Amino acid sequence: xxxxxxxxxxxxxxxxxxxxxxxxxxxxxxxxxxxxxxxxxxxxxxxxxxxxxxxxxxxxxxxxxxxxxxxxxxxxxxxxxxxxxxxxxxxxxxxxxxxxxxxxxxxxxxxxxxxxxxxxxxxxxxxxxxxxxxxxxxxxxxxxxxxxxxxxxxxxxxxxxxxxxxxxxxxxxxxxxxxxxxxxxxxxxxxxxxxxxxxxxxxxxxxxxxxxxxxxxxxxxxxxxxxxxxxxxxxxx
Amino acid sequence: xxxxxxxxxxxxxxxxxxxxxxxxxxxxxxxxxxxxxxxxxxxxxxxxxxxxxxxxxxxxxxxxxxxxxxxxxxxxxxxxxxxxxxxxxxxxxxxxxxxxxxxxxxxxxxxxxxxxxxxxxxxxxxxxxxxxxxxxxxxxxxxxxxxxxxxxxxxxxxxxxxxxxxxxxxxxxxxxxxxxxxxxxxxxxxxxxxxxxxxxxxxxxxxxxxxxxxxxxxxxxxxxxxxxxxxxxxxxxxxxxxxxxxxxxxxxxxxxxxxxxxxxxxxxxxxxxxxxxxxxxxxxxxxxxxxxxxxxxxxxxxxxxxxxxxxxxxxxxxxxxxxxxxxxxxxxxxxxxxxxxxxxxxxxxxxxxxxxxxxxxxxxxxxxxxxxxxxxxxxxxxxxxxxxxxxxxxxxxxxxxxxxxxxxxxxxxxxxxxxxxxxxxxxxxxxxxxxxxxxxxxxxxxxxxxxxxxxxxxxxxxxxxxxxxxxxxxxxxxxxxxxxxxxxxxxxxxxxxxxxxxxxxxxxxxxxxxxxxxxxxxxxxxxxxxxxxxxxxxxxxxxxxxxxxxxxxxxxxxxxxxxxxxxxxxxxxxxxxxxxxxxxxxxxxxxxxxxxxxxxxxxxxxxxxxxxxxxxxxxxxxxxxxxxxxxxxxxxxxxxxxxxxxxxxxxxxxxxxxxxxxxxxxxxxxxxxxxxxxxxxxxxxxxxxxxxxxxxxxxxxxxxxxxxxxxxxxxxxxxxxxxxxxxxxxxxxxxxxxxxx
Numbered sequence: 001x002x003x004x005x006x007x008x009x010x011x012x013x014x015x016x017x018x019x020x021x022x023x024x025x026x027x028x029x030x031x032x033x034x035x036x037x038x039x040x041x042x043x044x045x046x047x048x049x050x051x052x053x054x055x056x057x058x059x060x061x062x063x064x065x066x067x068x069x070x071x072x073x074x075x076x077x078x079x080x081x082x083x084x085x086x087x088x089x090x091x092x093x094x095x096x097x098x099x100x101x102x103x104x105x106x107x108x109x110x111x112x113x114x115x116x117x118x119x120x121x122x123x124x125x126x127x128x129x130x131x132x133x134x135x136x137x138x139x140x141x142x143x144x145x146x147x148x149x150x151x152x153x154x155x156x157x158x159x160x161x162x163x164x165x166x167x168x169x170x171x172x173x174x175x176x177x178x179x180x181x182x183x184x185x186x187x188x189x190x191x192x193x194x195x196x197x198x199x200x201x202x203x204x205x206x207x208x209x210x211x212x213x214x215x216x217x218x219x220x221x222x223x224x225x226x227x228x229x230x231x232x233x234x235x236x237x
Numbered sequence: 238x239x240x241x242x243x244x245x246x247x248x249x250x251x252x253x254x255x256x257x258x259x260x261x262x263x264x265x266x267x268x269x270x271x272x273x274x275x276x277x278x279x280x281x282x283x284x285x286x287x288x289x290x291x292x293x294x295x296x297x298x299x300x301x302x303x304x305x306x307x308x309x310x311x312x313x314x315x316x317x318x319x320x321x322x323x324x325x326x327x328x329x330x331x332x333x334x335x336x337x338x339x340x341x342x343x344x345x346x347x348x349x350x351x352x353x354x355x356x357x358x359x360x361x362x363x364x365x366x367x368x369x370x371x372x373x374x375x376x377x378x379x380x381x382x383x384x385x386x387x388x389x390x391x392x393x394x395x396x397x398x399x400x401x402x403x404x405x406x407x408x409x410x411x412x413x414x415x416x417x418x419x420x421x422x423x424x425x426x427x428x429x430x431x432x433x434x435x436x437x438x439x440x441x442x443x444x445x446x447x448x449x450x451x452x453x454x455x456x457x458x459x460x461x462x463x464x465x466x467x468x469x470x471x472x473x474x475x476x477x478x479x480x481x482x483x484x485x486x487x488x489x490x491x492x493x494x495x496x497x498x499x500x501x502x503x504x505x506x507x508x509x510x511x512x513x514x515x516x517x518x519x520x521x522x523x524x525x526x527x528x529x530x531x532x533x534x535x536x537x538x539x540x541x542x543x544x545x546x547x548x549x550x551x552x553x554x555x556x557x558x559x560x561x562x563x564x565x566x567x568x569x570x571x572x573x574x575x576x577x578x579x580x581x582x583x584x585x586x587x588x589x590x591x592x593x594x595x596x597x598x599x600x601x602x603x604x605x606x607x608x609x610x611x612x613x614x615x616x617x618x619x620x621x622x623x624x625x626x627x628x629x630x631x632x633x634x635x636x637x638x639x640x641x642x643x644x645x646x647x648x649x650x651x652x653x654x655x656x657x658x659x660x661x662x663x664x665x666x667x668x669x670x671x672x673x674x675x676x677x678x679x680x681x682x683x684x685x686x687x688x689x690x691x692x693x694x695x696x697x698x699x700x701x702x703x704x705x706x707x708x709x710x711x712x713x714x715x716x717x718x719x720x721x722x723x724x725x726x727x728x729x730x731x732x733x734x735x736x737x738x739x740x741x742x743x744x745x746x747x748x749x750x751x752x753x754x755x756x757x758x759x760x761x762x763x764x765x766x767x768x769x770x771x772x773x774x775x776x777x778x779x780x781x782x783x784x785x786x787x788x789x790x791x792x793x794x795x796x797x798x799x800x801x802x803x804x805x806x807x808x809x810x811x812x813x814x815x816x817x818x819x820x821x822x823x824x825x826x827x828x829x830x831x832x833x834x835x836x837x838x839x840x841x842x843x844x845x846x847x848x849x850x851x852x853x854x855x856x857x858x859x860x861x862x863x864x865x866x867x868x869x870x871x872x873x874x875x876x877x878x879x880x881x882x883x884x885x886x887x888x889x890x891x892x893x894x895x896x897x898x899x900x901x902x903x904x905x906x907x908x909x910x911x912x913x914x915x916x917x918x919x920x921x922x923x924x925x926x927x928x929x930x931x932x933x934x935x936x937x938x939x940x941x942x943x944x945x946x947x948x949x950x951x952x953x954x955x956x957x958x959x960x961x962x963x964x965x966x967x968x969x970x971x972x973x974x975x976x977x978x
Contacts, residue, residue: 012398054482
């Protein structure tokens with residue numbers, strides 16, 4: 001399985017994803033410059049965290065209109081999958097590849113802390129190795145991670161099982177104190193209708209080794225690797 | 238010369254912060270009246286901030302040599318050898334004056350400046366730490382400042398993408414008019430990729446890279462070399478504005494361009510901007526430099542040569558490329574969408590010659606600017622307040638009626654309470670190297686591809702330094718080294734940020750002289766070289782000086798990252814031991830401040846040999862796998878150290894402590910002294926620890942057992958403190974936020 005890690009000006013989780021994919025998972029991976037439009041070599045593209053274009057205008061707004069992002073719909077249509085974390089999630093929303101928007105944290109401050117996530121949908125290529133209701137621990141690091149969508153969109157997200165992760169307490173309860181940024185309906189991560197594009201605010205690459213305090217983030221990658229069928233395409237949900 | 242420039246007179250020189258003697262000296266040196274641009278160059282390069290003219294004579298006493306030191310003071314940052322092909326570079330710097338005037342941008346650009354110092358050496362920044370001091374937390378102005386400073390650091394560091402590994406936040410009324418914002422940055426570099434700020438090779442092109450030049454920050458270095466009066470907050474125009482996104486691009490572009498091998502030397506344009514870079518780089522290399530200022534990328538119209546030379550616009554670098562390879566450098570910067578413009582050449586005549594559209598506007602020997610600022614040995618006088626401070630005996634105050642309540646008050650005090658409110662606003666993990674997050678005695682980072690880790694800390698108890706500058710400063714070095722030792726690390730070197738009042742006051746200069754002597758003594762005894770640092774004088778507003786605050790930033794090596802240690806108790810049933818001496822004092826203690834609002838008294842003795850042995854013993858115990866936690870006893874003394882070990886980990890856990898009966902329980906419980914470490918030891922490792930301590934022959938004893946839901950401290954069998962740990966945890970977790978927001 002060939003991974004590509006997209007690099008925008010201002011991206012900083014690129015090296016971390018690259019390290020985890022190559023050194024922890026031992027999978028082929030290369031960097032993809034933001035001007036690249038030929039994505040045929042890849043099975044999975046990662047849009048990492050950081051401050052692409054300084055998050056000027058709005059988080060992810062400029063990167064959401066970059067050549068590589070404009071090539072993503074085609075990439076997905078040909079069977080590729082996309083994982084956007086942190087700034088990557090913001091970019092996917094700005095590019096309308098995922099619904100909703102990410103707004104300034106409710107506390108109006110940046111938050112870097114550990115969070116618990118409840119798995120809401122275990123039937124995507126990203127979550128196939130997980131159980132519904134399973135609680136994962138992963139850190140967040142963002143100032144604009146409060147998910148928001150209008151009522152109809154939220155309804156559609158629920159109806160189509162697009163909500164993949166919700167912030168929760170250690171024992172899996174949804175609670176205000178466990179929601180670090182005030183996200184609507186505790187949403188921490190969601191997929192597109194096909195389940196082939198995942199956006200999530202937490203950082204799975206920071207929870208991929210015991211030395212870093214946990215390995216729950218690896219489960220997402222294991223799901224991806226397990227979701228790949230022999231012809232190189234992904235099991236759709 | 239452009240005709241619009243003001244005529245240079247002695248009077249004008251005085252308004253530029255130069256003295257009449259200094260102005261005469263300039264005329265004698267260049268044999269004529271300086272041009273307006275030249276006056277600007279001298280005033281910036283000869284400012285205290287750039288030239289260290291009041292401090293240099295004292296700083297010579299600091300030991301900076303050691304076999305593993307690859308670069309000592311005098312460059313953008315110091316470098317120590319990590320073994321193999323890797324080296325660690327680090328430096329601390331102040332941004333106090335700008336942060337008081339404009340907290341958000343002042344603190345942000347402080348982080349930006351220190352990061353550039355690191356990556357100009359060819360290193361990738363791997364961590365920042367920040368040491369902050371504010372006025373009384375109850376003061377609404379303090380809240381505004383802390384909010385601005387913390388969000389400025391958070392904004393810049395997070396956007397740039399470097400983890401914040403901790404530091405300090407302290408409060409004292411002396412800082413109300415002069416908060417301190419000291420930022421330390423740490424970078425990792427391959428030894429064969431180290432670059433220096435030298436303009437080698439006459440004929441080589443000089444390139445300006447990074448952001449464009451504007452009128453911001455003109456004369457920032459001069460501003461940082463004067464005390465504040467009532468109009469201080471009106472000086473916002475002298476504070477620079479940061480752009481962490483451009484800095485991130487500059488980092489990637491610089492490191493990528495350096496890899497081509499086409500870069501000969503590079504320097505950050507920080508304080509005194511182009512003026513500083515264009516004179517220091519050739520001065521270090523014994524060359525000269527010629528620049529055409531009209532070629533400097535500008536973002537404002539009609540900038541004068543004076544303004545272009547003195548602008549402190551951020552995110553800019555000056556680099557010297559190998560002739561014929563400019564295109565390789567330009568290609569990299571174009572990829573990152575940054576300016577890289579050839580503005581001049583290295584010459585062999587030792588002169589900085591600046592032209593504006595061909596016309597010479599400044600022509601000065603580079604050494605006159607960079608090396609020949611006057612060095613002053615101003616008078617020092619032991620302040621008359623020292624006697625009264627030393628004469629105060631804290632034991633004349635009544636003993637703590639309720640030690641348990643005193644403990645809770647201490648745990649909730651803004652100095653001791655958890656600083657999570659601060660560091661949760663900082664990214665602590667980007668780079669995925671952080672093995673120990675902020676909240677233990679030192680932050681610990683792994684070095685990927687090796688078994689090693691580095692431990693980092695900043696420390697200074699300014700109250701101690703105020704009471705006894707020499708011993709207090711030595712204690713700051715000892716404490717920093719101890720914080721590394723309890724994490725399992727051996728100190729590699731230190732960088733100091735010496736924050737003081739006006740050196741023109743003999744009492745303040747005495748504090749400075751004594752503190753530097755104390756640092757030197759401790760460094761020699763503990764064998765820790767000083768590889769760089771920064772002096773920040775004139776931290777005074779309306780005649781009120783800050784407490785003398787020599788902040789020590791220290792880096793240490795853990796050979797085997799598995800042998801690292803954290804401060805919190807982990808297992809019920811583990812035995813608790815106190816390593817180190819019994820000698821403590823309430824003089825300058827947090828207890829005396831929190832309960833009696835008093836800052837006076839004498840410090841506990843500091844035995845540097847014992848300090849060194851106690852640290853070695855602790856490190857040996859960690860390396861042998863005998864201890865599960867190790868925590869330095871600092872503010873609040875032994876009882877607070879134990880309480881912190883109970884509540885600062887992932888799970889709160891109680892302890893039962895037994896101490897001998899004491900004539901003054903408050904002294905034994907909350908007295909502060911150096912060389913003391915609380916460790917917890919699995920019961921089955923007790924014998925091995927006892928044998929190891931006997932080997933090191935340090936004073937130590939068992940003091941209790943981990944476990945339960947209370948912290949009980951008995952003295953001579955009598956219960957002196959008995960508090961539920963959840964209550965301690967609550968005070969400690971909420972204390973800071975309660976005080977500041």
